Structures are given as C-alpha cells and as structure tokens.
Amino acid sequence: MIPAEFDYQCPSSVDEAIRMLADAGEDAKVLAGGQSLIPVLRMRLAAPSVLIDLSALTELTGVRDDGDSLLIGAMTTHYEVQRDHLVHEHARLLFAATNTVADPQVRHRGTFGGSLAHADPAGDLLAPVLALDAVMIIAGPNGRREVPAAEFFVDYFTTALAPDELLLDVRVPKCSGWGAHYEKLNRVAQAWSIVAVAAAVQVSGGAITQARVGLTNMGSTPVRARAVEDALVGQPATPEAINAAAERAAEGTSVGDDYKENLARVLCGRALTSAVTA
Amino acid sequence: MTATAEPEVGRARLRKEDARLITGRTTWTDNVQLTGLLHMAVLRSPMAHARIRGIDVTQAVAMPGVLVVLTGEDLAAEQGSLPCAWPITEDMKAPPAPALAVDQVNFAGEAVAVVIADNAYRAVDALAAIDVDYDELPVVLDMNQALAEDADLVHPDLGTNKSATWVFDSADAGSGGDVEQAIADAEVVLERTFRQQRLIPAFMEPRSVVCDPSNDMFTVTSATQIPHILRWMLSAVLGIAEHKIRVIAPDVGGGFGGKLQVTPEEVLCVLAARRMGRPVKWTESRTESMLCAHHGRDQIQKITLSARRDGTVTGLKVELLADMGAYLRLVTPGIPILGAFMYNAIYKFPSYRFVCTNVFTNKVPTDAYRGAGRPEATFAIERMMDELAAELGVDPMKLRQQNWIKHEEFPFTTVAGLTYDSGNYEAATARALELFGYDALRAEQAERRASKDPVQLGIGISTYTEMCGLAPSRILGALRYAAGGWEHASIRMLPTGKVEVITGTSPHGQGHETVWSQIVADRLGVPFEDVEVLHGDTASSHKGMDSYGSRSLAVGGTALVRAADKVLAKARTLAAHMMECDEGDVDFTAGQFSVRGTGTSRALGDVVLAAHVAHDLPDGMEPGMDADATFDPDNFSYPHGTHLCAAEVDTQTGQVKIRSYVAVDDVGTVVNPLIVDGQVHGGIAQGIAQALFEEAVHDEDGTLTTATLADYLVPSAADLPSFTTARTATPATSNPLGVKGVGEAGTIASTPAVVNGIIDAVRHLGVSDIEMPCTPERVWRAVRGSSDGGSTAPEAAGGLGSIDAQGGQS
Known part of the structure; x- marks a missing residue:
C-alpha cells in the first residue's frame, strides 16, 4: 500500500502548528497517533498535500488535575490514559472504555484526542466523553475556545473543529466515587463496536442519585441516552429499576435497525448492572 | 560425525x-533488490462486467518515472491464456483467460493495464492518469439466477453460464446401490440446503513477483506454493522454452492454497521484463490481494439423506452448485470434485450419488483454499448427521458410532470407491469425550434450558476423515487432472x-x-x-x-x-x-x-x-x-479425528462464545509434535473463522465490500479459546513413515463442530440452521424466528466499507 505524495511538517509548538495549518489551507491533515489516518492515506481514500505531525508537541500529552475536572492532553495515548491514576479515580468510565479500544499495539500508538477528532461514531471514546459532559479545548488563529462535547460531534467523521484549528485538551468533569462500565459488542477484538453503551452512575444510600449514559454507533454521532438517565435518577439501584430504564435506551435514536436497537437496550441493562456494582 | x-x-x-x-531477515520476494529494477503497478477494473471501448494512456506515460504503460491490446499477441490444468469433463466450457483484459472485463478487480516505472510510488501514481472507457454489461452474481433460462451471460460466446456437470453414482461405479431407490424405500428422508460462503485465503505475505531477464534466462522469483508447476505453465502460456525459465520460490509467508496458482501478475511481470530488458517487480497491497487473488469455497449444497428409523443410514445424494467466478484458473473446476469422495465420510452409506454443476459468475475466480472441497463435504455430512439425530431423537454421537466404519473393518472400500487403509474412530472419539467432559456439559445444557438462561449451551460434534497426500498419479489421470502426484x-x-x-x-x-x-x-x-x-x-x-x-x-x-x-x-x-x-x-x-x-x-x-x-x-x-x-503413492492418506465444541449462545445479543474446544486427531505417525500442534491450532482457527467470522461479500454491482482486514474479519488469538489437542496414532499403511498429513485436518473438522454447537444450543427454540458466518445478528434473528435470518448482507463491521476496485492497488 502506497500513499500519494505529500509534504511532511513537524511543528515544535502549538503556535507553530496553528501557523502551519493556516498556511496549508484546507488540504492539510493533522497526524496524531496515525491509527486511522495512515490506513486511509495508504488506501488513497484521502490524499492531503500536507501532513502536520503533532508528535513533537509534548505539552499535549498527559493528564492533569484541574480542581473539579481533569485535563487530558489530546496527544495522550490510550495506553497512558489506561495507566493514569487520576483517570482511574475520577473518570472510571473513560478508563473502562479505553481498555476496550482495539488491541495493545493500537493503544500504544493511538491518541485520545486523535480518536475524538476523527469522530467515527463507532469509536469507543466518543460516547464516554459525551456522557461525562466533557469540554473540548481548541486552539486556532484567533486564540482558544471551548466547545462542549454535545456540540463538538457534528456528523460522521465531522466535528466542530475548523480546518485551521487544533484540539489541545479535553476537560473531563470529575465523577469521583461513581460506578462505571463500558459494555461493548463487536465481532472480533480489532473490529469496531456494532453497538456499545457507556454508563456511569452515582449511588447513595442504595438509590441512584446521578446517571450518565452514552451510546456508541447508534447514529452519525455518539448519542446521549437521556430517557434512561431520567428514568434512573431517584430510583433504587435494583435490577428491576435498571432493566426498566434500559428498555428506553434506543429512544431518540434513528438507526432504523431493530437489531441495533435491541443491542442498545440489552447492553444498556448490562452496563448499568455492572456500573452499580463497580 | x-x-x-x-x-x-x-x-x-x-x-x-x-x-x-x-x-523477516530473509528472502521474502519483496526483499529482492536488483540493479536496474523496475516496478509494475496494475490498474484494475472497477466494473464487474463491461466492454472496454478504449484505454487512453497518454497522460500516464508522460508522468515522471513512467517508462511504459501496457494494455491488453498491447500484449494480446504474446500473453496467451492463463492455464487450467483440470478439465473435469470432456465437454467442459472454458473461456480464454488473458492476463490483461483485452476487450471485456468479467470481474471487479480484473487487470486492465500495467504501469512500469522507475519506482513503486511513481508506478502507482500513474494509475490514476489512465482513462478507461467502459460500456457496462449486466452483472451475473447469483448461481441460481445464472442457470435460469433467460440469464444474462458472463461469457456470451459460451452460450451458457454452466461450465460443466460432473457426476459420480455408486450404482454406475459398482461401488454401491442406487440412491434413488434408497430414498424411495427409506423410512426417514431429510433434505437440507447449506451455503458455503465465499472465503478469502488471507495469507500473511502478500503476493509478489520479480522477473529478471538477464543472463539469457528468465529468473522468476515468486511468492508461490508451486515453483515447478509455475515454470512448466509459464513456458506453456508464453511459449518460452522451459529450460530458459528458472523459478524461485524463496521463503514464502503462507498460502493456504491461495498461492497454488499461475497468476496474471506472474505472466505480466515476465512480459514486462522481456519488453524492457530489465528486471521488474510487482508486490500487491492487502486490498489488491483480497480483491484479485483467488477466493475459496462458494458452493450451494443440496443434500438428501435417507435412513431407517433405527438410525442406519441408507443413502446420500449430493447436488452442488459451485461458483467458478469469471474464469477457470489452475484447478478451479476440480475443487468441488475433491469433495466428491468425502461426503460419505467415515460412514457406511450403501448408496451414493454426487452431481456438481460448475457455474460462471462475474466474481474473482475461486480455487484451492485449505481443504479444497473436503471441508465443504465434511460440513454437509456432519450437519446432516446432527439433523438426523434430532429427527430421530437420539444422541448425535451414538448415531455416528452406529454408522461409522469399525476399526476392525479396515482396510475399508467406501461407497465412493476409495480404500481407507487404516483408522480407529472409536479410540479418537473416546479420548475426545473424556477430555471434553461430555456428560457434564450435557447436564449443564439441560439445566440452562430448564432455567431459560439467556446464555444457552450447545455441544457440537464433528468427526471427519479426509483424503490427502495428493496423490496417486493414475487416479489424477483418471480424474482428467493434467499432472501427476x-x-x-x-x-x-x-x-x-x-x-x-x-x-x-x-x-x-x-x-x-x-x-x-x-x-x-x-x-x-x-x-x-x-x-x-x-x-x-x-x-x-x-x-x-x-x-x-x-x-x-x-x-x-x-x-x-x-x-x-x-x-x-x-x-x-x-x-x-x-x-x-x-x-x-x-x-x-x-x-x-x-x-x-x-x-x-x-x-x-x-x-x-x-x-x-x-x-x-x-x-x-x-x-x-x-x-x-x-x-508415486498407491493410495491417498486418510487422517481422521473427533472434534468437540462447547458453544455458548447469548440469545439476547446473538453472540457466540466458544467455551471449550477439544480436538483429537489421528494423523498417523508424528515426526514433530510441536509442528503438528501448530498445524492443528491454525487449522481449527481457520475453520472457526468460516463458522463465525469470515465472508467475502459483493454488492449488487459485483464490488467486493470486504476488501480490507477491517471488513473481512480474520480472527486473532484474542477471539479464540485455548484449544485442547490430543492425538491417537494409527500409522498409515500406505507409506513407510506411517504418516497421514495434517495441513488441512483442523480446518476440515472445526467448521461443522462450531455450527453444530450453535444449533444444538438453540434447537429447542425452533432453530435448525443458521447460515455461515453465524454472526451475532444472524443468530439473534434465527432465535427470534425471523424469516430474514439467512440474510447474506454484510453486517456493520464498522469497517472501511466498499473499496473502489481501481484504488485497490495503492
């Protein structure tokens, strides 16, 4: 497999990267971990004139404690997210989902921000990020702006990022002490999810006080299962309450596929059951 | 010493x-570097069936680094026709098979032009600049439709889509009775239709060829399984004296039958090297490999089995449709015939008839793939034995024991006319049942059924034998195969x-x-x-x-x-x-x-x-x-074995999990147990892949939609259980080592073991068949009793989807 010819640039700062992006115009592609972009280039499904490689931007890697939230650098690899104690403690749902991403080789190369910016609705990190009300911190020629996850994912492989903008960090509000689980159905380990459900719940005194549920691959973007969340809050953390709520998992989705709708309900029940006992 | x-x-x-x-520090073909080496890239048809009105190469030849662009018209006088070494009947219809299409393309991915350039990148870059004017023709994809009276024709000159019909009848051969009579007299008759989906061999090393024309000799290095046959065939196809061709198969990274071929690209590399007077290399991409290298299986099997109420089998009738694809490659027509002698398997059928109709479609040709005809046969008979057991309400293993050849009956001449030299099905089965914990699993199955557990348990049985050690030359001659064994x-x-x-x-x-x-x-x-x-x-x-x-x-x-x-x-x-x-x-x-x-x-x-x-x-x-x-052997060798699969079926999602898998194989004397274990493990994985994961899918235009490894799901160790393997050893009497061959055994045995296990898990829910691969969606729909459970549409694998055939070379 041989890609078409392109120029390669490797900026040493975020500002330089933004300048390069602006100079390159719409024909540039940003290279993070390369786990999606490289196959696409090799199959000539895309033929950008310039590739801007972010691998030298070490300021975009790592997880930082920022009070009520975590700040996760866009270039942090899945492997680093998996191993990070802050993620374990305050964003357990993200940890659970990251564990299921592809295989160890991919997790060592692929990046958190790259996966979000690629915006494949079958990708495993979009639904957790949406469910957790994360906020994208974006840099462009006119400075920085923040975009909530709900507005960031626009369509298949399309985000709110302008061609001359870069995703720098993701602000993930802490959910310390919550139970969380990511339940996924795929056919082989390296395949995308047919459907997956990301669930995080806060249980206090046997009752569910807060719930967040996101769906993977149930639409052109990740989907928030609000009906399930609403049905759970205030309920006892019992199988009956969970199953009744999970029945509503496909509400508001429009895939028009009874099998996937069934999976959303079944996997939602399983994710919540694991989450309340996690 | x-x-x-x-x-x-x-x-x-x-x-x-x-x-x-x-x-990788070895002579993989793509590692070969030669002074003055040129690189070839192949433009492939995006259409499954079209007339070529014209090809404009003006822009492509002007691109940097490009030395020449060749079309089928340029090579028509010298490229010959790719060989088919197995004309199975006297009246078999075979179309000419040019390496480079001249005026018509017959499958998506067929080669229509080649670029020769000074490096591989520039060769690929120039493909996009070639302009081909196509006139679309109606596409023939479905075998039943292809045989209909008013069907569109893949090759209009042949006047039909039927290449050949091959028949074996035990009454005619004198090896058994008349199956129609057996069916007419039977107390029980079962008829089932199974589909052997199209598979892609998916060897690890992509195909690669280098032809060096220097030293008054064509030295062809190729990632092939068959250097000797290739040398002979290149000489026959191109009219180059055989002693002026040297073929080298250096270290080759897998084949599974997929490199048992004389390929268009091998011919084209030789022609390009001859024309340029310089060495030429071609190495395919993964997508190109999946799109254009030959595929395997793709048969529809209609099976009729007759028996007495006490479980004794009395007759077996097999009616096959076998998809050739668009051309007959090296042994394409003979692949289903290799199964003809195996449907009766290890059982004592007194009457047997086998009829195979070979059909042309607008798809890449099929040919050898691990087991070649024998996995299909074993699947059909082992599924039928489970169906018969269910029909009669008896234990499927007991039914097999009742009908198989006893160890004291060897050598045994079967209804298909083969003489099995040695075997001990009782010993292999006893060992397998012991390792598997058969009775405990049956008890757990009953409990899960009673408690309506969402995850049901099934036990899949597959006993098998195969004819391998190909082959006595006289038998090959009698089967009209062109070479010896x-x-x-x-x-x-x-x-x-x-x-x-x-x-x-x-x-x-x-x-x-x-x-x-x-x-x-x-x-x-x-x-x-x-x-x-x-x-x-x-x-x-x-x-x-x-x-x-x-x-x-x-x-x-x-x-x-x-x-x-x-x-x-x-x-x-x-x-x-x-x-x-x-x-x-x-x-x-x-x-x-x-x-x-x-x-x-x-x-x-x-x-x-x-x-x-x-x-x-x-x-x-x-x-x-x-x-x-x-x-030259007097007989084939006949390894055998018993495989058992415990399959958990999640009735809520349709997902199948193999909980345990036991394989007891008898491959005769074992020279190296580690290598035999490796062959068995890999073979089982490949057979499970057919049962659960893999399928080459075409859309209605004939475009392959599973042309990447993101879409064509080859399982890895992460998707498979740890296999329990053991052996019994009944030495072959047909060779001095007592060996029987092990390369295909695992693949032959495992597919029916898995599918029988799945059906066994959900039969009480009214399911008696699920089409392969048994994807979660198909299983879920079958359990729900939905009529579209047999859909052949590809599932959302989340993969890369339809690949533009023309882009396949990049």
Missing part, C-alpha cells in the same frame, strides 16, 4: 527456519560428511526444513544440525510437484526415505569393500557400519569421503554417494 542420542522422529524440535522467518527427493552427501537434502515440495510456512532434517538424521545417523534442506528453486530442485493437499510429508517424505535408503545401500557396499568383508556381514547403527562379530567399523562420513575421493572403489561403482528417489 556423531550419532544422535535419541530418535529424531517424534521429537518436538523448535523449527530451524523460524528465526529468519520471524525477523508423485514427489522427488535428492540427498547429496558432502565430502565433510554434511548432508544436503533437496526436496521437490515447496514449504511456505510448514517447517519442512526441520522435519526433513529430523527424518534424515534418524535414517543416516547424522546430527540434525548437519542437514541442510534446499527447496523452491528449479535450478537446484529440478523435479517436484510442490506443496498443497497435505502431501509434502506423506509423498515427499517417502521420496526422502527412499533416497536415504539408496545412500545407505551404496554406502553399505563400499563399507564392506573398505572393511574387506562380505556385505551381508555389515550392520549399520547410529551412523556406523560395523562387521558383525568384530570390532571393525567405519563411520558413514568415512565411507562418504572414500566415495568422494574415489581412490579405491569396488569395480563398477560410480564415485560419490548421492541418491535420488521419486515416489
């Missing part, structure tokens, strides 16, 4: 070839006592270098390390029929033993001469000749040196101690 302490045969040696294969080996005894072995087999991952060394070490009493095995170069290994059909050890290994025996016979004569004794008094053990009852001895190495220097040989003895042998 020292003797080996323990016998080499039976020893689990690590493979001597692995270090170089695993690190013998094999050749040479042993060169070097003056220092080291040994060079030359084999006509062509390993592509099997470990022949290790196993051949073990055999020779034992036979000649030399250290394992002192043996070098040469293969895959027609200049050093001038004679051979290559590797496929689990033949290398049973046929090539026997040739090797015979060559070693010739070395010893000559050495014994010379040793007697050297020790001044009668030849009848000479013993040979552990590399030493000795005179019985005396202390006099000579090491084999000393005798070899004496033969080499030739200072004092018996009158009439030629110098040197080399020997050749060619072995």
Whole structure:
C-alpha cells in the first residue's frame, strides 16, 4: 500500500502548528497517533498535500488535575490514559472504555484526542466523553475556545473543529466515587463496536442519585441516552429499576435497525448492572 | 560425525527456519533488490462486467518515472491464456483467460493495464492518469439466477453460464446401490440446503513477483506454493522454452492454497521484463490481494439423506452448485470434485450419488483454499448427521458410532470407491469425550434450558476423515487432472560428511526444513544440525510437484526415505569393500557400519569421503554417494479425528462464545509434535473463522465490500479459546513413515463442530440452521424466528466499507 505524495511538517509548538495549518489551507491533515489516518492515506481514500505531525508537541500529552475536572492532553495515548491514576479515580468510565479500544499495539500508538477528532461514531471514546459532559479545548488563529462535547460531534467523521484549528485538551468533569462500565459488542477484538453503551452512575444510600449514559454507533454521532438517565435518577439501584430504564435506551435514536436497537437496550441493562456494582 | 542420542522422529524440535522467518531477515520476494529494477503497478477494473471501448494512456506515460504503460491490446499477441490444468469433463466450457483484459472485463478487480516505472510510488501514481472507457454489461452474481433460462451471460460466446456437470453414482461405479431407490424405500428422508460462503485465503505475505531477464534466462522469483508447476505453465502460456525459465520460490509467508496458482501478475511481470530488458517487480497491497487473488469455497449444497428409523443410514445424494467466478484458473473446476469422495465420510452409506454443476459468475475466480472441497463435504455430512439425530431423537454421537466404519473393518472400500487403509474412530472419539467432559456439559445444557438462561449451551460434534497426500498419479489421470502426484527427493552427501537434502515440495510456512532434517538424521545417523534442506528453486530442485493437499510429508517424505535408503545401500557396499568383508556381514547403527562379530567399523562420513575421493572403489561403482528417489503413492492418506465444541449462545445479543474446544486427531505417525500442534491450532482457527467470522461479500454491482482486514474479519488469538489437542496414532499403511498429513485436518473438522454447537444450543427454540458466518445478528434473528435470518448482507463491521476496485492497488 502506497500513499500519494505529500509534504511532511513537524511543528515544535502549538503556535507553530496553528501557523502551519493556516498556511496549508484546507488540504492539510493533522497526524496524531496515525491509527486511522495512515490506513486511509495508504488506501488513497484521502490524499492531503500536507501532513502536520503533532508528535513533537509534548505539552499535549498527559493528564492533569484541574480542581473539579481533569485535563487530558489530546496527544495522550490510550495506553497512558489506561495507566493514569487520576483517570482511574475520577473518570472510571473513560478508563473502562479505553481498555476496550482495539488491541495493545493500537493503544500504544493511538491518541485520545486523535480518536475524538476523527469522530467515527463507532469509536469507543466518543460516547464516554459525551456522557461525562466533557469540554473540548481548541486552539486556532484567533486564540482558544471551548466547545462542549454535545456540540463538538457534528456528523460522521465531522466535528466542530475548523480546518485551521487544533484540539489541545479535553476537560473531563470529575465523577469521583461513581460506578462505571463500558459494555461493548463487536465481532472480533480489532473490529469496531456494532453497538456499545457507556454508563456511569452515582449511588447513595442504595438509590441512584446521578446517571450518565452514552451510546456508541447508534447514529452519525455518539448519542446521549437521556430517557434512561431520567428514568434512573431517584430510583433504587435494583435490577428491576435498571432493566426498566434500559428498555428506553434506543429512544431518540434513528438507526432504523431493530437489531441495533435491541443491542442498545440489552447492553444498556448490562452496563448499568455492572456500573452499580463497580 | 556423531550419532544422535535419541530418535529424531517424534521429537518436538523448535523449527530451524523460524528465526529468519520471524525477523523477516530473509528472502521474502519483496526483499529482492536488483540493479536496474523496475516496478509494475496494475490498474484494475472497477466494473464487474463491461466492454472496454478504449484505454487512453497518454497522460500516464508522460508522468515522471513512467517508462511504459501496457494494455491488453498491447500484449494480446504474446500473453496467451492463463492455464487450467483440470478439465473435469470432456465437454467442459472454458473461456480464454488473458492476463490483461483485452476487450471485456468479467470481474471487479480484473487487470486492465500495467504501469512500469522507475519506482513503486511513481508506478502507482500513474494509475490514476489512465482513462478507461467502459460500456457496462449486466452483472451475473447469483448461481441460481445464472442457470435460469433467460440469464444474462458472463461469457456470451459460451452460450451458457454452466461450465460443466460432473457426476459420480455408486450404482454406475459398482461401488454401491442406487440412491434413488434408497430414498424411495427409506423410512426417514431429510433434505437440507447449506451455503458455503465465499472465503478469502488471507495469507500473511502478500503476493509478489520479480522477473529478471538477464543472463539469457528468465529468473522468476515468486511468492508461490508451486515453483515447478509455475515454470512448466509459464513456458506453456508464453511459449518460452522451459529450460530458459528458472523459478524461485524463496521463503514464502503462507498460502493456504491461495498461492497454488499461475497468476496474471506472474505472466505480466515476465512480459514486462522481456519488453524492457530489465528486471521488474510487482508486490500487491492487502486490498489488491483480497480483491484479485483467488477466493475459496462458494458452493450451494443440496443434500438428501435417507435412513431407517433405527438410525442406519441408507443413502446420500449430493447436488452442488459451485461458483467458478469469471474464469477457470489452475484447478478451479476440480475443487468441488475433491469433495466428491468425502461426503460419505467415515460412514457406511450403501448408496451414493454426487452431481456438481460448475457455474460462471462475474466474481474473482475461486480455487484451492485449505481443504479444497473436503471441508465443504465434511460440513454437509456432519450437519446432516446432527439433523438426523434430532429427527430421530437420539444422541448425535451414538448415531455416528452406529454408522461409522469399525476399526476392525479396515482396510475399508467406501461407497465412493476409495480404500481407507487404516483408522480407529472409536479410540479418537473416546479420548475426545473424556477430555471434553461430555456428560457434564450435557447436564449443564439441560439445566440452562430448564432455567431459560439467556446464555444457552450447545455441544457440537464433528468427526471427519479426509483424503490427502495428493496423490496417486493414475487416479489424477483418471480424474482428467493434467499432472501427476508423485514427489522427488535428492540427498547429496558432502565430502565433510554434511548432508544436503533437496526436496521437490515447496514449504511456505510448514517447517519442512526441520522435519526433513529430523527424518534424515534418524535414517543416516547424522546430527540434525548437519542437514541442510534446499527447496523452491528449479535450478537446484529440478523435479517436484510442490506443496498443497497435505502431501509434502506423506509423498515427499517417502521420496526422502527412499533416497536415504539408496545412500545407505551404496554406502553399505563400499563399507564392506573398505572393511574387506562380505556385505551381508555389515550392520549399520547410529551412523556406523560395523562387521558383525568384530570390532571393525567405519563411520558413514568415512565411507562418504572414500566415495568422494574415489581412490579405491569396488569395480563398477560410480564415485560419490548421492541418491535420488521419486515416489508415486498407491493410495491417498486418510487422517481422521473427533472434534468437540462447547458453544455458548447469548440469545439476547446473538453472540457466540466458544467455551471449550477439544480436538483429537489421528494423523498417523508424528515426526514433530510441536509442528503438528501448530498445524492443528491454525487449522481449527481457520475453520472457526468460516463458522463465525469470515465472508467475502459483493454488492449488487459485483464490488467486493470486504476488501480490507477491517471488513473481512480474520480472527486473532484474542477471539479464540485455548484449544485442547490430543492425538491417537494409527500409522498409515500406505507409506513407510506411517504418516497421514495434517495441513488441512483442523480446518476440515472445526467448521461443522462450531455450527453444530450453535444449533444444538438453540434447537429447542425452533432453530435448525443458521447460515455461515453465524454472526451475532444472524443468530439473534434465527432465535427470534425471523424469516430474514439467512440474510447474506454484510453486517456493520464498522469497517472501511466498499473499496473502489481501481484504488485497490495503492
């Protein structure tokens, strides 16, 4: 497999990267971990004139404690997210989902921000990020702006990022002490999810006080299962309450596929059951 | 020279070839670098069926680095027609098969032009600049539709989409009764239709060819399984004198039958190199491999089985449709015929009829793929035995026991006319049941059914035998196959006592270098390390029929033993001469000749040196101690075994999990248990892949939508359980080693074991069949009783989806 010819640039700062992006115009592609972009280039499904490689931007890697939230650098690899104690403690749902991403080789190369910016609705990190009300911190020629996850994912492989903008960090509000689980159905380990459900719940005194549920691959973007969340809050953390709520998992989705709708309900029940006992 | 302490045969040696294969520091074809090397890229048709109105190459030839662009018209006078070596009937219809399409394309991915450039990147870049004007033709994809009276035709000149009909009838052959009578008289008749989906061999190393035209010779290096056949066929196709072609199959990374081919690209590389007078290389991309290398399976099997109420089988009728694709490649028409003798399997059917209709469609040709005809046959009969057991309400294993050939009945001549030399189905089955914990799993299954557990448990049984060790040349001739089935080996005894072995087999991952060394070490009493095995170069290994059909050890290994025996016979004569004794008094053990009852001895190495220097040989003895042998088997070999699969079916999601898998195989004598285990493990994985994961899917235009490994789901270790493997050993009586072949066994046995397990888990819910691959969606729909459970549409794998055939080369 041989890609078409392109120029390669490797900026040493975020500002330089933004300048390069602006100079390159719409024909540039940003290279993070390369786990999606490289196959696409090799199959000539895309033929950008310039590739801007972010691998030298070490300021975009790592997880930082920022009070009520975590700040996760866009270039942090899945492997680093998996191993990070802050993620374990305050964003357990993200940890659970990251564990299921592809295989160890991919997790060592692929990046958190790259996966979000690629915006494949079958990708495993979009639904957790949406469910957790994360906020994208974006840099462009006119400075920085923040975009909530709900507005960031626009369509298949399309985000709110302008061609001359870069995703720098993701602000993930802490959910310390919550139970969380990511339940996924795929056919082989390296395949995308047919459907997956990301669930995080806060249980206090046997009752569910807060719930967040996101769906993977149930639409052109990740989907928030609000009906399930609403049905759970205030309920006892019992199988009956969970199953009744999970029945509503496909509400508001429009895939028009009874099998996937069934999976959303079944996997939602399983994710919540694991989450309340996690 | 020292003797080996323990016998080499039976020893689990690590493979001597692995270090170089695993690190890639070896002669993979794409690693070949030559001075002045040019690179070829192939433009492929995005249309499955179209007339070529014209090809404009003006822009492409003007691109940097491009030396020439060739079309089918440019090569029409010299490219010949790709060979089909197996015209199964006298009236078989076969279309001309140009390497480069001249005026019509018949499958998406067919080659329509090649670019020759000074590097591989520029060659690929120029493809996009070639402008082909196509006139679309109606696309023929479905075999039943292809045979309809008013069907569109793949090859209008042939007047039909039917290539041939091949029949075996036990009443006609005198090997059994009339099946129609058996069906008419039967107490129970079952009829089922199974679909063997189209599979892609998916070998690890993509295909690659280099042709060097220098030195008044065409030296063709190719990632092929069949260097000897390729040399012969290139000569036949291109009219180049055979002695002016040298073919090298260097280290080759897998084949599974997928490299048992004479490919368009091999022909095109030779033609391009001849035209340019410079070496030319072509290496395919993964997508190109999936799109254009031949596929496997793709049959519709209609099976009718008759039996008595007590479970005794009385007749078996098999009616097959086999998808050839658009052309007949090297052995395309014969693949389903290799299954013809195997549907009766290990059972004593008194009557049998097999009818196969070979059909053309606008798809890439099918051809050999691991097991080739025999997995399909085994699947059908093993599914039918489970169906019969369900119909009669008896235990499926007991039903098999009732009908199989008993160990004391060997040798046994079957209703298909084969004579099984040896086997012990009782022993293999007893061992498998014990390792599996059959009774405990049946009890758990009953509990789960009773409690309506969302996850149901099923037990899948597959017993099998296969005909391998291809093949007695006389039988191949009777089946109208163009070549023989013998094999050749040479042993060169070097003056220092080291040994060079030359084999006509062509390993592509099997470990022949290790196993051949073990055999020779034992036979000649030399250290394992002192043996070098040469293969895959027609200049050093001038004679051979290559590797496929689990033949290398049973046929090539026997040739090797015979060559070693010739070395010893000559050495014994010379040793007697050297020790001044009668030849009848000479013993040979552990590399030493000795005179019985005396202390006099000579090491084999000393005798070899004496033969080499030739200072004092018996009158009439030629110098040197080399020997050749060619072995043509009298019979096939018949490995067998019993595989058991415990399958958990999640009725809420349709997902299948294999909880445990036991394989007890009888492959006769085992030379290297580690290698046999590896073959069994890989084979089982590949068979499970057919049951659960893999399918080559075409859309309605004939575009392959599973042309990447993101869409065509090859399982990895993460998706498979840890297999429990064990063996019984009933030596073959058809060869001196007692070996039976193991390359295809796992693949043949495992597919029906898994599907039987799935059906067994959900049969009580009203399910009696699920089409392969048994994807979660298909299983879920079957459990729900939905009529569209047999949909052949690809599932959302989340993959990369439809690939533009023209872009496949990048």
